[in-house]
Amino acid sequence: MEKMIAPSLLSADFLNLGRDIEMVNRSEADWFHCDIMDGRFVPNISFGIPVVQAISRMAEKPLDVHLMIVEPEKYFEAFAKAGADILTFHYEACNHIHRAVQQIKALGMKAGVVLNPHTPVNVLEDILGDLDLVLLMSVNPGFGGQQFIERTFGKIRRLKAMIEDQGLDTLIEVDGGVNLQNAAALYEAGADILVAGNAVFKSENPLETIASLRGREAI
Ligand code: DX5
Ligand code: ZN
Numbered sequence: 001m002e003k004m005i006a007p008s009l010l011s012a013d014f015l016n017l018g019r020d021i022e023m024v025n026r027s028e029a030d031w032f033h034c035d036i037m038d039g040r041f042v043p044n045i046s047f048g049i050p051v052v053q054a055i056s057r058m059a060e061k062p063l064d065v066h067l068m069i070v071e072p073e074k075y076f077e078a079f080a081k082a083g084a085d086i087l088t089f090h091y092e093a094c095n096h097i098h099r100a101v102q103q104i105k106a107l108g109m110k111a112g113v114v115l116n117p118h119t120p121v122n123v124l125e126d127i128l129g130d131l132d133l134v135l136l137m138s139v140n141p142g143f144g145g146q147q148f149i150e151r152t153f154g155k156i157r158r159l160k161a162m163i164e165d166q167g168l169d170t171l172i173e174v175d176g177g178v179n180l181q182n183a184a185a186l187y188e189a190g191a192d193i194l195v196a197g198n199a200v201f202k203s204e205n206p207l208e209t210i211a212s213l214r215g216r217e218a219i
Contacts (some may be wrong), residue, residue, distance in 0.1 A: 002171065004030040005213050006064050010046055011144045011197035018084035020201065025151035027210040031064040033195045038069035041093050049082050056083025060210040066114065068141045073100045088112035088135045091119055101130050116141065117149050121159040131170050134159060140178030144197040148177025153189050156187045160190030183213045
């Protein structure tokens, strides 16, 4: 169990993005989570390649880029050039997952597949060995600040069992509605990385919240 935290910049103050990136740099967080939405795969549009490029110039931790877009493979190279270190795309948006994963790795990034709340984990059984991580959505993708879907706990446990059965070290990331109330139980169920948007950026003391989400005192 890794116990990592990836604050989602979707909930940052875009007028003060540099300040918020600086805060994450100083925090105990492990990765920056960047949510890319196209208004087609999800009913919302966030930010794109030039913004990721700007973030990467200031970020001192790996950029975890979550693509919520149709035809994600068209943009792998652009996100690699923009500074992405970890690239995840949706199972529901791609017909050739094996090829897509190889493309991401060939570009020098870690590769992960994302599952929507309705997609069972067993669809990944024959590709799991090729993945660096699996991202389980614990809300319907598209917006920050939504309520955590409790059924995600079962998915985490089933995915963890699949990973152990196959003797792999694939990481499990959970995204959506993560907060101080459910973080410890999510790690306990088998999650390695928790994405947190509102819980971090809307809190009184983001540095302390990041440390508490990992179950530690702030530095
Ligand atoms: C939702 C995004 C999430 C979002 C999480 O589509 O993938 O990363 O920013 O926000 P919270 O933690 O507020 O649910
Ligand atoms: Zn996300």
